[in-house]
Amino acid sequence: MKIINVLLSGGVGSRLWPLSRKSRPKQYLPIFEKQTLFQKTVIRNQRLTNQIFVVGNCDNYQLSRADLGNLGVTQYQEIIEACPRNTAAAIAFAAFQASLQDILFVTPSDQLIDANEDYRLSVSRAIQLAKDGFIVTFGLKPTKPETGYGYIEAQGEDVKSFREKPNLETAENFLKNGNFFWNSGMFCFQAGVYLEELLKLQPELFHASKKAFESAINGILDYELSMQIPSISVDYAVMEKTNKIKVVSSLFSWSDMGSFESIYEYLKKEGHPIDESGNMVIGTTIYTEFVGMANTILIQTPDAILVLSKDRAQDVKKVYEQLQIEKPELV
Numbered sequence: 175m176k177i178i179n180v181l182l183s184g185g186v187g188s189r190l191w192p193l194s195r196k197s198r199p200k201q202y203l204p205i206f207e208k209q210t211l212f213q214k215t216v217i218r219n220q221r222l223t224n225q226i227f228v229v230g231n232c233d234n235y236q237l238s239r240a241d242l243g244n245l246g247v248t249q250y251q252e253i254i255e256a257c258p259r260n261t262a263a264a265i266a267f268a269a270f271q272a273s274l275q276d277i278l279f280v281t282p283s284d285q286l287i288d289a290n291e292d293y294r295l296s297v298s299r300a301i302q303l304a305k306d307g308f309i310v311t312f313g314l315k316p317t318k319p320e321t322g323y324g325y326i327e328a329q330g331e332d333v334k335s336f337r338e339k340p341n342l343e344t345a346e347n348f349l350k351n352g353n354f355f356w357n358s359g360m361f362c363f364q365a366g367v368y369l370e371e372l373l374k375l376q377p378e379l380f381h382a383s384k385k386a387f388e389s390a391i392n393g394i395l396d397y398e399l400s401m402q403i404p405s406i407s408v409d410y411a412v413m414e415k416t417n418k419i420k421v422v423s424s425l426f427s428w429s430d431m432g433s434f435e436s437i438y439e440y441l442k443k444e445g446h447p448i449d450e451s452g453n454m455v456i457g458t459t460i461y462t463e464f465v466g467m468a469n470t471i472l473i474q475t476p477d478a479i480l481v482l483s484k485d486r487a488q489d490v491k492k493v494y495e496q497l498q499i500e501k502p503e504l505v
Contacts, residue, residue, distance in 0.1 A: 176276045177301060179223040180268040181215060183230040183238055183283040184258055188494040189433045189487065192478035193457065196505055200431060201284035202237045206440070211284045211431060212241045218289035222297050223279055226250035227271060229264045231257070232394070238283075253390070256397035259383075262411035263403045265361070266372055266383040267395070274366030277304045281360050286440065288427035296424040300362035303331070308420040309371065310362040311413060313355025314428045319345035322433060322488050324357040324409070326421055333419045336409060355423055359430065361408065371418065376411045379404045433487035434471050452484075478504055 187193075187200030194200040201212040209217075216226065228250055230238050235254045242250060253267045265280055272278060279297065287293060300310040311333070313326040325337040325348055336357065340348060348354035373380045386399040413419060429436045438454055448454045453464040458474040469484040482490065497504050 176225050176273070177223045178225045178227055178268070178272055178276055178278050179216075179219040180227045180229060180265065180278050180280040181212070181238075181283045182261060182264055182280065183212060183228060183234060184255060184264060185282070185284055187284065187432070189490045190431075190437065191490055191494045191497070191505065192475045192480055193437075193473060196233060198237065199234060199284070201282075202234070202241065205437075206286065207444070210241055211286060212238060213245055214287075215281055215283045215285065216242065216245060216247060218287060218293070219279065219281065219297075222294065227268045227278075228252045229255065229268055231255040252393050253387075254394045256395045256400045258405070259400055259403045260405040261359075261408040262372065262376065262379055262406045263383045263386075265368065265408055266380065267387050269365040269368050269372075270384060270387045272365040274364065274369070276365045277301055277362065278365050278368065279360075279362050282430070284431060285358075285360075286429045286431050286436075290426060292424065293426040296422050296426060297362070300422045303420050303422070304362045304364055304367075307364065307367055307418065309367060309412065309416055309418045310420050310422060312358040312360040312362075313421045313423050314358050315423065315425055316345075316349055316354065316356050319349050320356065321345050323430070325354045326357050327354050328421045328423055329353065331420045331422065333421050336414045355421070356428070357409070358424070358428060361413075367418065368412070371412050371416045375415045376404070376406065379406060379411060434473070434482065434490065435484050435487040438471055438484055438487075 183201060185199055186196055190200045193203060202210050204210050206214060228238050232254055235252060253271060268278060303310045313328055319342060321339060321342055324339055327334040382403040386395050386403060389396045389399055442448060451468040453467060453470045455462045456473045462472060464470055471482055471484055473480045494505060
């Protein structure tokens with residue numbers, strides 16, 4: 175039995191435009207102590223697992239290879255998706271590649287985590303529960319009423335419910351309640367248990383994913399067969415339906431770095447300059463003044479400038495979606 179870190183690397187980071195693009199999504203931006211989030215994920219999980227599977231797509235697998243090469247990591251397996259089919263299928267591919275008894279520790283590659291003793295203890299507990307046949311998710315103790323994350327309602331290690339991204343009032347109530355946790359998007363289970371549940375709960379997705387996986391050439395999946403796979407997240411497909419679910423309530427510091435508010439807080443801690451009104455410039459050394467503005471972020475790249483209020487960071491996704499239609503060359 176192996177413990178395999180399954181790195182999901184298919185996201186585009188639409189809320190971090192214009193830094194994050196389809197050609198270089200947020201997990202490959204070397205702005206985190208001169209490392210990428212992808213590299214940081216590999217490093218923190220190396221001592222907890224004994225194999226790496228990278229599930230990426232045809233647009234970014236070369237970036238994953240380069241990041242791994244720069245770390246000196248040469249022993250890994252990769253699965254290259256022909257087109258995005260969401261996380262339920264991506265994890266299925268990894269499960270098909272593993273032995274049925276192998277433990278899959280599934281992690282997005284775009285999160286910033288403090289890999290301290292709390293992290294090690296949480297992962298160790300999840301692995302033990304996975305060995306006992308459970309499907310495990312990680313719930314993070316919230317530090318603020320965050321509206322950009324989904325939540326898990328827990329009672330001990332039992333999951334009572336999954337909740338969508340809440341409005342501010344609901345998020346504040348979750349925080350006061352004390353038994354709601356941020357849904358981290360990290361999971362742990364035996365490959366065979368996941369496939370068994372997927373077959374039971376999503377038979378069409380299971381069979382279409384299996385067919386595409388078995389027809390792969392040199393680890394690259396077939397496009398036509400991939401398009402026949404229903405695009406469903408693992409949360410909807412399995413986590414919210416299985417009766418084998420457990421949650422490890424965790425205390426380690428975690429962020430999905432999914433918005434410029436997260437980037438702002440990280441860079442501020444690292445000593446990145448801000449003015450007395452809390453304004454920050456990212457991506458340029460050109461002298462910049464903010465007049466009558468507070469908590470504003472200016473982001474500059476060679477072909478785009480974004481100016482936003484920090485508390486509207488989630489709205490950047492709307493800009494990205496509009497540009498996909500009107501100016502696709504900018505995404």
